[in-house]
Structures are given as C-alpha cells and as structure tokens.
Amino acid sequence: MIPAAPLPLQPPGWQQLWRDAVRDPRELLSLLGLDVLADRISDDAAAQFPLRVPRGFVARMRHGDPHDPLLRQVLPVVDETRIVPGFALDAVGDGAARAAEGVIRKYRGRALLIATGSCAVHCRYCFRRHFPYADETAARDGWQPALAAIRADKGIDEVILSGGDPLSLSTAKLEDLTRELAAIPHLRRLRIHTRPPVVLPERVDEGLLAWLRGLPWPVAVVIHANHANEFADGVDAGLARLRGAGVALLNQAVLLAGVNDTVEALAALSERGYQAGVLPYYLHQLDRVAGAAHFEVSDGRARALHAALVAALPGYLVPKLVREVAGDNAKRAL
Ligand SMILES: *Cc1c(COP(=O)(O)O)cnc(C)c1O
Ligand code: SF4
Numbered sequence: 001m002i003p004a005a006p007l008p009l010q011p012p013g014w015q016q017l018w019r020d021a022v023r024d025p026r027e028l029l030s031l032l033g034l035d036v037l038a039d040r041i042s043d044d045a046a047a048q049f050p051l052r053v054p055r056g057f058v059a060r061m062r063h064g065d066p067h068d069p070l071l072r073q074v075l076p077v078v079d080e081t082r083i084v085p086g087f088a089l090d091a092v093g094d095g096a097a098r099a100a101e102g103v104i105r106k107y108r109g110r111a112l113l114i115a116t117g118s119c120a121v122h123c124r125y126c127f128r129r130h131f132p133y134a135d136e137t138a139a140r141d142g143w144q145p146a147l148a149a150i151r152a153d154k155g156i157d158e159v160i161l162s163g164g165d166p167l168s169l170s171t172a173k174l175e176d177l178t179r180e181l182a183a184i185p186h187l188r189r190l191r192i193h194t195r196p197p198v199v200l201p202e203r204v205d206e207g208l209l210a211w212l213r214g215l216p217w218p219v220a221v222v223i224h225a226n227h228a229n230e231f232a233d234g235v236d237a238g239l240a241r242l243r244g245a246g247v248a249l250l251n252q253a254v255l256l257a258g259v260n261d262t263v264e265a266l267a268a269l270s271e272r273g274y275q276a277g278v279l280p281y282y283l284h285q286l287d288r289v290a291g292a293a294h295f296e297v298s299d300g301r302a303r304a305l306h307a308a309l310v311a312a313l314p315g316y317l318v319p320k321l322v323r324e325v326a327g328d329n330a331k332r333a334l
Contacts, residue, residue, distance in 0.1 A: 014202040018120055018168070021054045025076055028053065032071065033064045045076035045291065049129035052122040057199045060232050069227040069259040073123055077294075080124065084293035089130045102146035107330055110191075111156045113146055115177065117164040121199045125254060125292040128164065143177060151184050158189040167194045171207040182216050190217045193252075195224045198231070201238035212245040220248040222281060226260050228272035236276045243277050250281035253319065255302055256295045263308040270309070270317040280319035285334060287324060303334055 012020070022028050025041045028051065053074045061068045104112040119128065150156055159181055166174070181187060196203040212219060221242055225231065239249060251273045253260065260266055270280045283306070286296050297305075306321040322331035 011202075014196075014200060014205060015170075017054060017056070017200060017202050021052050021120070022058055023051055025051045028058065028071075028075065031058055032061055032068070034066055034071075037066055037075075040075075040077050042076050042078045042081050045078075045080040045124075048291075049076070049122055049124070051076055052119070054120055054200045056201070056232075056234065057121060057230075060229055062229075067258070068229075069265070070229055072258050073125070073226060073256070074121060076124065079294040080291040082293060083290070087288045087290045087293050089290055090127075101142060103149045105149070105153070105156075109156060110158045110160055111150050111153070112160045112162050113143075113150070115143075115161045115163055115166040115174075116169050118168040119163065119165045120168060120196045120203070123195075125256060125286055125289070125295045127287050127289045129289065129291060143180070147180050147184075150181070150187075154186045157186060158191060159187055160191040160193060162193045165194050165196060166192055167196045167203050167208070171205075171211050174208075175211055178211070178215055188217060189220070190215060191220045191222060193222045193224070197221065197223045197238050197242065198225045198235055201234045204238035204241055209241055209245045212242070212247055218248070219246070220250060222250045222252055223278060224253070225251055225269065225273060225278075226253045226256055227265060228268040231272050231276055239276045239278060249276075249278040251278045251319070252282040252284065253280070254284045254286055254295075255297050255305070255321075256286065257297050258295070261297045261301070261305065263305055263312060266305060266309055267312050267317075270313055270319070274317055280317060282331065283319040283321050284331075285321070285323040299334060306334070 022031070025046055026035075026038060029035050029037050029041070051074060057070065057074075061070045065071075102114045104114065106112070117128075117131065122129070150159060161177075169177075178190070181190070223239075243249060251269075253266075253269060255261060260269060266283070273280060285299065285302055286292060288296070302321060306318075309318050320331075321334045323334060325332045
C-alpha cells in the first residue's frame with residue numbers, strides 16, 4: 001500500500017478561529033495561570049452575556065497578571081451583578097431612533113445599518129450585553145426593510161455598517177449587501193465599524209480585501225482598540241493590507257477604568273495605533289449600561305486625562321472625547 005502523502009498544512013480559516021474562541025471563563029483563567037481568580041467570576045453575568053474571546057487575543061494577555069487590561073475587558077466578574085442607579089438597559093436610546101428594522105437614523109446624513117448581531121469578542125462594557133438575541137440575526141438576510149429605508153431617504157449619503165460586528169458576516173453576504181447599496185445613487189461613502197482587525201486579524205483575508213477594493217465609494221474602517229497591547233504583528237499586517245486596499249483606518253476606544261484610564265495608556269494607544277497606520281477618532285465615555293459601572297471614569301477625570309493628552313501628543317494623535325446622549329444629533333463633546 002502506498003502511504004497517503006501528508007496533507008499540506010493549511011492554517012485554519014477565520015471562521016474556524018471564530019468558532020474556536022474561548023467561551024469558558026475558567027478555561028481562560030487557566031490558560032493565563034490565573035486559576036486563583038476563579039472566585040471573581042460571575043456565572044450569572046456569564047449566563048446573561050457569555051464570555052467570548054479569540055485565542056489569538058488571549059495570547060496577547062500577560063500570563064499571570066490579574067490586572068491585565070485585555071483580560072479585564074472580557075472576563076465576566078462579580079462586579080457586573082451590582083445594581084447601580086443610573087445604569088440602565090437601553091443606555092443610548094437606540095430604541096427610539098430606529099427608522100426601520102436594522103437601521104438607526106440618529107445623525108444627519110448617516111444611517112447606521114445593524115448588519116448582524118454577532119461579535120468575535122464579547123466586551124463586558126458594551127451595551128450589546130443586553131441583546132443576546134442578536135446573535136441569531138446573523139443567519140437571517142432581513143436587510144430589505146433597512147435597504148428600503150435608505151433608498152427612500154435621499155438625505156443619507158453615508159452608510160455605516162455596524163452591529164454586532166459586520167465582519168462576522170461571510171464575505172459573500174457582505175458582497176450581497178453592498179451590491180444592493182451600490183444601486184442607491186445618493187450614497188457617497190461607506191464606513192465599517194469592526195473589532196476583528198484587532199481581535200481576529202485572520203478575518204482580513206484575500207476575499208475581504210478583494211471585496212473592499214471593488215467597492216464604488218471611499219471606505220473608512222473604524223477599528224476598536226482600547227489598549228496598546230491589543231496590537232501585535234498579525235494585527236499590524238492585517239491593517240497594512242487594509243490600507244493597501246485603499247481603506248482609511250481610524251480607531252475608536254472607550255475610556256475604561258482599570259484598562260486605559262491613565263495618560264500613559266492613552267498616549268501609548270494613540271502612538272501604537274499610528275505605528276500601525278491608524279489615526280485616533282473617538283475616545284468614548286462609557287455608555288451607562290447595567291453591569292458596566294465598574295468601568296466608569298468620572299467626567300472630571302476624563303477631561304483631565306484628555307487635557308493631558310493634548311499637552312503630550314501631536315494634535316492628530318488626540319482622539320475626540322465624546323459621550324453619546326439619547327436624542328442628541330451628534331456625539332456630544334465633553
Ligand atoms: C456614532 C454613531 C454614528 C456616527 O457618528 P459619527 O460622529 O459620524 O462617527 C451614526 N449613527 C449612530 C446611531 C451612532 O451612534
Ligand atoms: S459590539 Fe463591539 S464593543 Fe460590543 S461586544 Fe461587539 S465587538 Fe465588543
């Protein structure tokens with residue numbers, strides 16, 4: 001018998017890596033040599049909004065460091081179960097701004113399209129923690145009402161793909177979506193708000209780049225990194241490929257206690273991002289969602305940090321400090 005030739009080793013595709021994410025908080029702690037933190041885990045919090053973190057992102061956490069700024073963003077902890085006045089379920093008033101299923105039309109000229117509900121990573125401070133149902137919408141192609149609303153409103157010149165995470169959709173589905181958008185004459189720009197270029201850079205594959213290159217509008221990709229340690233070689237390479245495809249790269253971050261609430265951390269984030277070709281865009285004050293109070297930084301401290309950043313960095317490396325206020329017609333500068 002002739003032995004079969006060994007199969008060439010194919011690196012796993014992004015979908016496989018997405019599925020292989022760590023979902024068990026105790027496994028995560030064990031991978032990091034932090035089993036002693038087990039009593040800080042909240043099973044209730046994890047049941048409400050499950051842990052989810054790609055293994056490549058785990059590899060960027062510091063082994064044995066209970067205060068790791070990446071770990072803090074994803075570990076479901078007992079602090080989340082505290083009830084804090086002012087921290088609510090629909091903190092940003094999106095419920096009231098929905099123009100059609102899947103479209104949020106809050107700001108002039110821009111329509112935010114909830115392309116899908118699923119995410120590659122579950123961030124504990126995110127308002128999505130209260131919409132677990134959204135994980136199912138990725139499987140549906142329910143875009144027609146949203147597309148009809150965008151088609152009907154000539155005041156919209158920019159579509160923002162958001163979610164959840166639009167890059168959780170297959171590239172084929174993204175192609176379907178932008179083929180429909182390309183037939184709408186009043187659109188001038190496309191923007192994509194997405195975390196995988198940072199947490200799962202394998203998502204930036206040849207198919208995605210080909211799709212981006214073929215789009216008829218200028219495209220901005222707004223990544224989401226909160227700490228300089230989220231960057232790594234693979235992330236830099238993916239971002240360079242995105243730039244090579246003609247995409248403008250911006251970063252939005254959330255100001256998070258215990259993650260990036262020092263001048264040093266914020267300056268390092270801007271500088272590290274710029275090294276990877278990304279300009280800072282927004283630094284958000286936390287949305288006051290139930291379960292996220294332990295991440296809050298006071299407005300006074302936020303302003304002081306921002307002022308210190310202005311003094312420390314060139315202007316183009318200073319993000320705008322903003323808060324989303326229900327009913328406002330733009331993000332509010334602090
Ligand atoms: C943030 C946001 C936008 C985009 O606002 P920009 O200031 O242009 O980044 C659009 N729609 C909604 C609902 C938003 O929350
Ligand atoms: S929407 Fe963004 S911030 Fe929220 S859980 Fe998903 S990736 Fe994280």
